[in-house]
Amino acid sequence: MSLRSPLYSQRKPLLLVAGLLGAGFLIISLLGYHAANTSVRDHTLRMLYLNLLIGLLVTLAVLAILYQLISSYQRRIDAQATLDSLTELPNRRGFDLLAVQALHEAQREPQPLAALLLELDEFKRLDSTHGHIASDQLLTGFARDLTDSLRHSDIVCRWSGETFIVLLKDTDGQNGLKIAEKIRQRIEQQRYFCSGKELRVTVSIGLTTLQGEDTLHSLLSRTDHALQRARQTGNNRTCVQMPHSSYE
Known part of the structure; x- marks a missing residue:
């Protein structure tokens, strides 16, 4: 018997999306940064990829916070589903x-x-x-x-x-x-x-x-x-x- 809420099933897809986003942004940023280094004149391109890297970090931070919120909410749901509210014994x-x-x-x-x-x-x-x-x-x-x-x-x-x-x-x-x-x-x-x-x-x-x-x-x-x-x-x-x- 599973007490997992629908939110719990979203945690793995959420981590997968975060991982793919992170890997994609990182690869693009590294390639772009390398390309920009070959041409110092292209300062705009360099800044673009730097901003993408910053955006990646912000996105990962938001996803981490969201993951913690979902985990905390899941723990409360599990407790409510399996504990008697009056005696605090298992129901x-x-x-x-x-x-x-x-x-x-x-x-x-x-x-x-x-x-x-x-x-x-x-x-x-x-x-x-x-x-x-x-x-x-x-x-x-x-x-x-x-x-x-x-x-x-x-x-x-x-x-x-x-x-x-x-x-x-x-x-x-x-x-x-x-x-x-x-x-x-x-x-x-x-x-x-x-x-x-x-x-x-x-x-x-x-x-x-x-x-x-x-x-x-x-x-x-x-x-x-x-x-x-x-x-x-x-x-x-x-x-x-x-x-x-x-x-x-």
Whole structure:
């Protein structure tokens, strides 16, 4: 999947045009300057080619500035396309890019990989009771605590609304369960101060591990089934859907 904007595709043609212009101007200028040197009397021709050379330098400077502007704009577009504006975590599109690479690496090695799907319990009730601003602050605080509970190598994103997803690299089911419980207990004990109010929240978690034949869809489908079981059996718990794994 590519996140490149149409502007990105213009950068190589822009550089090609700049290179051709530069080469053409340089050749003409050098030939003209050489020709002018053979006849000192032709001062006008000499000045003409000197002006062409100056024009070349100005053109290259303008193209360089334009290239930097396009690159900066492209970086902003990429960030907006792959990051959640509220939590600053990767969004669903950003997760897809990271997850495909993580699955490929884990299956190629092979290495264990655990997936967690987390959902804040009764979030809609909290939202209707305390308002959207408090809910946004709660989500931001939860995202921060979730990230702090993980390693830098792990992948975490805001999947949608109050749902988050985590890929734990080089982690089997047993260790994944320990991490999930550590997160769940931390959130249960945490206090969030949102819009002058102290809010408490719990989280339900679904867990599974990567299998050799898995696609991203099948992996996430199992985490979703595990999460639904956690919600149906009372919330604030971790449920596991763990097929046979060679890593355990």
